[in-house]
Amino acid sequence: MTAQQHKQVALITGSNRGLGFEVARQLGRQGKIIVVTAREIENAESAAQQLLSEGLTVYPHQLEIMDEEDRGRLALWLEKNFGKLDILVNNAATYTDWSDRPSTANLEKAQMVLQTNLFGTWAVTQTMLPLLRKSPHARIVNVSSGAGSHGDPQFGLTSNQGGSASYGISKAAVNALTVKLATELKATGMLINAVCPGFTATSPGMEEMGARPVAEGAASILWAALLPDDGPTGGFFRDGKPLSW
Template identity: 60%
Template sequence: MDDKKQISSPVVLVTGSSHGIGLEVCRQLARAGMTVLLTARDFSKASIAAQQLVEEGRDVRPYALDVTQDDSIRALATILEQEFGRLDVLVNNAAAYVDWTEKATTADLQAAHAILETNVFGAWRTTQILLPLIRKSQHGRIVNVSSGAGSHGDQQFGLTINGGSVASYGISKAALNALTSKLAAELEGTSILVNAVCPGLTATAPGMEAMGAGPVEKGASSIVWAVNLPDNGPTGGFFRYGEPLPW
C-alpha cells in the first residue's frame, strides 16, 4: 500500500515546535484535523512533545530538523516525499533570541550572525528546499513567524522603540518580513500564499505576564489564521491576529 496516497488531510510542518508557541500551533492545527509534522533539532524532544498530542488523539508526527543545516532539511525532504508526496503548509517558526539589552553599536557580531542564521537564513533555506513539495499542494501556504520587533509600526517593541535594544533580533525579523515579500512576489499566480505573522508578545517564559504578554493560545491562533487562509486570501502581508501590521 502506498501510504502517501492515504493522507487526505492537510500536511503541515512546523519548525522549532517542541515547546512554546510552536507546540501550541501544532496542537491547534491537529485539533482542526490536520496531519502535523512536529520538528526539533533534537528528535527526542520532538518525540516527547508529539506524544502529548498523540495522547489527545491527534495525528502528530515527530521529526528531527535543524534549519541551520542544509543536510538536515534535505534529509527530511526525502522522507516527506516518500511518506506524503507533498507538503501543504510550512510554518517557519524556529527562532533564536538575544538579550533584551543588546544594542547595534555594541552587539557581539558573531552572536548576531547566529541569530540571522536561524531567523532569516533558516527560514530561507527551509523554504527553498521544501518548496518543490509545497508546489505539489493544491493549497500551499508558507507562514513566516515574525515579530513586531521587526516593524516600524509596533509601538511597544518596534525597530525605533526602546533605544534600539534587541538589535539583532529586530533586524532579523525585519529581514524575514522582506523575505516574505520577495517570496510572495515570485510565487504570485501560483496556489501558494506567503505571509508573515506576528503572534504578539506571548507568555512563553515565567514573568512575561507582568510585561503584558498574552496567553500562548492567543499567540498561536494568530499563526493558525494564516495557515487557514482561503485560496483568494492575501499574500505578501504582515499580520497580527488577522489584521495587517505595518513594517
C-alpha cells in the first residue's frame, strides 16, 4: 500500500466555502486526505487550491448531491484512488425564506429543501456506505441544526412562532435519519452522529447578530468526525454535548 492509502480520507459535501470549507481545513490540519466538493468543479478547484497553498492534501471533485451520476463518479474515483472512505461529512444544505410558516409555506420550495437536506444527505450516505464499510474507523457526521430540535430556545421547533418551518422540519428529519442509520449499522463499529454547529457567521453581517466564528462551528463538527472507537453513535450534539431534539 502507498503512504496515502494508509491515511484517512475525508469527504465533505458542500465544502467550497463557509462551514464546509473550514471543516475541510481543520480535518486537513489533522493529517487527513481531504476531498473538497461543490456543485461546480471550478468552485471545488478554487477551494482546493487555497487549502493546497496551506500545505494540506486536498482533491477537488464535482458533486451535486441529488445527481446520481455525480455521486457514482465520485464513489468510483474514491474506490480507484483509495479503496475506502473513512469520514463522510454531510454538510451540503439549502433553505428557503426564513419567515416561512407551516400554514402558509410554499410547498414546492419546502419540497426542494427536503430534497436537498434530507434526501441528498440520505443518497450520498447510501452511495458511500460500501466505501465506509472498508474503513476500520468509519465516521459519518450529518450537519444538522438547532432549528430541528426542541432543545434550542432561540431557533428550535417551538420558537419564532413556527418560523423557518421547512428548514427546521428538514433538519429534524436529518436527526431521525441519523438515529435510524446508527441503529442499523451499530454492529459495524461505524459511528454516525448529527451535529449542530451553532449559530455561525457564514455570511457577512452575521457576527453583528451574535453569530459565532466559523472556526468554532466547524470545531463542533470536527469533534464528531474524530471520535474514538468507543465514542457515541446515533446522537445529536453541539460542541461535544448532547442536544435534545
